[in-house]
Amino acid sequence: MNTLGMAQQINRRHFLQATCGGLGAAALGMLGGPGAFADPSGGLSGLPHFAPKAKRIIYLFQSGAPSQIELFDYKPGLKAIHKTELPAEIRMGQRLTGMTSKQEKFPVLASKFNFSQYGKSGAWISELLPHTAGIVDDLCIVRSVHTEAINHDPAITFCQTGSQLAGRPSMGAWVAYGLGTMNRDLPTFMVLVSRGSGRTADQPLYDRLWGAGVLPGQFQGVKLRSGAEPVLYLSDPAGCSPTTRREMLDMIGALNMKRHETVGDPETLTRIEQYELAFRMQSSVPDLTDISKEPQSVLDLYGPDVQKPGTYARNCLLARRMIERDVRFVQLYHMGWDHHDQLPDHITKQCHDVDQSSAALVQDLKQRGLLDDTLVIWGGEFGRTVYSQGTATEVTYGRDHHPRCYSIWMAGGGIKPGIVHGTTDDFSYNITADPVHVSDLHATILHCLGIDHKQLSIRFQGLDLRLTGVEERKVIEALLA
Numbered sequence: 001m002n003t004l005g006m007a008q009q010i011n012r013r014h015f016l017q018a019t020c021g022g023l024g025a026a027a028l029g030m031l032g033g034p035g036a037f038a039d040p041s042g043g044l045s046g047l048p049h050f051a052p053k054a055k056r057i058i059y060l061f062q063s064g065a066p067s068q069i070e071l072f073d074y075k076p077g078l079k080a081i082h083k084t085e086l087p088a089e090i091r092m093g094q095r096l097t098g099m100t101s102k103q104e105k106f107p108v109l110a111s112k113f114n115f116s117q118y119g120k121s122g123a124w125i126s127e128l129l130p131h132t133a134g135i136v137d138d139l140c141i142v143r144s145v146h147t148e149a150i151n152h153d154p155a156i157t158f159c160q161t162g163s164q165l166a167g168r169p170s171m172g173a174w175v176a177y178g179l180g181t182m183n184r185d186l187p188t189f190m191v192l193v194s195r196g197s198g199r200t201a202d203q204p205l206y207d208r209l210w211g212a213g214v215l216p217g218q219f220q221g222v223k224l225r226s227g228a229e230p231v232l233y234l235s236d237p238a239g240c241s242p243t244t245r246r247e248m249l250d251m252i253g254a255l256n257m258k259r260h261e262t263v264g265d266p267e268t269l270t271r272i273e274q275y276e277l278a279f280r281m282q283s284s285v286p287d288l289t290d291i292s293k294e295p296q297s298v299l300d301l302y303g304p305d306v307q308k309p310g311t312y313a314r315n316c317l318l319a320r321r322m323i324e325r326d327v328r329f330v331q332l333y334h335m336g337w338d339h340h341d342q343l344p345d346h347i348t349k350q351c352h353d354v355d356q357s358s359a360a361l362v363q364d365l366k367q368r369g370l371l372d373d374t375l376v377i378w379g380g381e382f383g384r385t386v387y388s389q390g391t392a393t394e395v396t397y398g399r400d401h402h403p404r405c406y407s408i409w410m411a412g413g414g415i416k417p418g419i420v421h422g423t424t425d426d427f428s429y430n431i432t433a434d435p436v437h438v439s440d441l442h443a444t445i446l447h448c449l450g451i452d453h454k455q456l457s458i459r460f461q462g463l464d465l466r467l468t469g470v471e472e473r474k475v476i477e478a479l480l481a
Contacts (some may be wrong), residue, residue: 005182007441042188043180048450053414053481054375055182055271057445058173058319060358062350063156064202064337065406067384067399070111070347072407073143073428074124075081079112086387090429097150099340099389100400106387108427109397110345123420128351131359132409135464137418138371139409140360140479144422144431147382147403147438152203152338155381155403158210162442162467169213171442171457172329175449176211176219178456182326187222188330190322192315196336198350203338210331214460216267216275224318226310230289234281242282249275288321301364303356312359320364323374332374337380341398342388346475362411371412374446379408386427405431408441416481439473 015443069075086106100106115124120135132139149155154164156187160166169177172189181188192211196202210221224230236245253272260268291306293393294317305313312334319330321466334354339346358378365371383406384399392398405424411417436444443453446467457466 017071029298041180041182044178047178047456049157049411049452049455050450052448052450053373054412055373056323056326056328056330056375056413057172057449058323058361058374058376059332060316060354060361060376060378061156061159061331061333061337061381062337062354062378063205063333063381064152064196064199064339065155065382065384065401066337066350067339067343067347068143068405068407069110069386069399069428069437070343071126071129071351072124072409073424073427074115074126075426076115077385077426078108081108081167082110083107083392086427086429090425090427092430094404097401100385100387103389106385107392108386108444109388109392109399114342119418121418126351128348129355131356133361138366138411139417140411140417141405141407141409141420142422142436142441142479143405143420143424144434145406145408145436145438145441146431147346147378147406148451149382150401152381152401155401156205156209159381159438161213162469163372163440166206166208167213168465169215169219169467170210170221170331171445171467172210172221172331173212173215173219173331174449174456175446177215177458178450178451179328180286182328185280186265186288186325186327187281188327189219189331191221191223191331191333192318193223193333194310194312194315194335194353195348196312196334198336198346198348199338200336202335205333205335209333214465215458221329224285224289225266226314230285231281234475236282239292257262260318267318270281284325291317291321298364301400303360305353306357308459312353312390313360316361317355317364320361320368320370323365323370325367330478339384339398340400342396343398344396365412373413375413375415375445376411378410379444380406382406383428386429402429404429410479414481419479421476421478424447436476436479437473439468439471440476443468444476444479445474447480 038185042438045405086108091115114127118125118133123136123141125133125136147158149158149164158164160170176188193205212220229235254274255288256268256272300315302313305311306317308314315332319332322330336350362376365374385402389398402441422436423432425432453468
């Protein structure tokens, strides 16, 4: 071969390696599984550590912090002391946010909303959540979760990664890393985001919340968009047939394999699988997002918003469809819960967004026989103060951030149904029995998946990093079925 021919060959090779053929390097970096699936699942050897009760997770994260006082932690005694000063011995010098630290008074506020008891447990549920009340016997309500952060970004980061500092692996990434995939045609960890109607200008969400951190990038979550192109750069360019695409991928794969033989970098094998997964997703993702064949009875179960792409209701239905296809970890984020003012109006709208479809998801999974091995989690990053932020009127009020106690619920996959765990004082300010730290919650979730949280770690900069951190944390046995 002459010099000109060799130069042309090298240039073609460099062009193919640099451009990634049009599928888009940016998107492909998010897709994939462990090095060419030497192990069909891609999980770590020896996992799960013991027989799991759950195989999959759906985390319904309510970003902005729902008020437990308005939803799950009924405090009827507050009506008798409405607008009186919160006793100093209750607050105990707690660190406050900059939004209320300068207030001269901290008036106690009773909720405007009525509560009733439901189910065999007699759980008190707000009138704002009638559909959730209807499935209360399937739920484990935890009223005693507490956290360390008092502001949104570190608190959300802590809930998602076990650390207030950005850069650690998200829970979904840890699960994907430890257990691997169950469906080679879809990502192991998928993410959906919806914007609430209660407070449209809410706290931002960053992609690092579903990132892989110090784990290999192949384990980060793949975000599904609500537009015509659910995953960016996945479609073939105009004029490129599937046959042509297959030939291009085979050529790129051969070049990458040659590169691996020369350099020996295992990430090259991972890249080959990323291309292959992207190719498979060209058919699997459209099938996943097409709800046209869902029975009308199922669509009615989720409510009218299910017909609108990008809504929480649509995302809940898509989450069920992902679970049917054995996606390992599904993360939904619903924004709009940061209610520093106009709380009665804003929280009513937020509950309208999520109540029916959250309950529908649990019912839908249950009737399909999927709830037993799917763990569903609903909750935010912290709670809300019993005292008013700013001036309260008979019509409206607001509440500030409160990390000392808040409420979540869980259902399915190894969790005991029909119970209420943990109690708080008469002000929903301090926990009086059965506290659950966020890291204890993480340990319990991993336990349901058959993972000993102390044994899921990665060596990084001389430290053994894990989701539950270095402090002593425990599985909350009372929550387990």
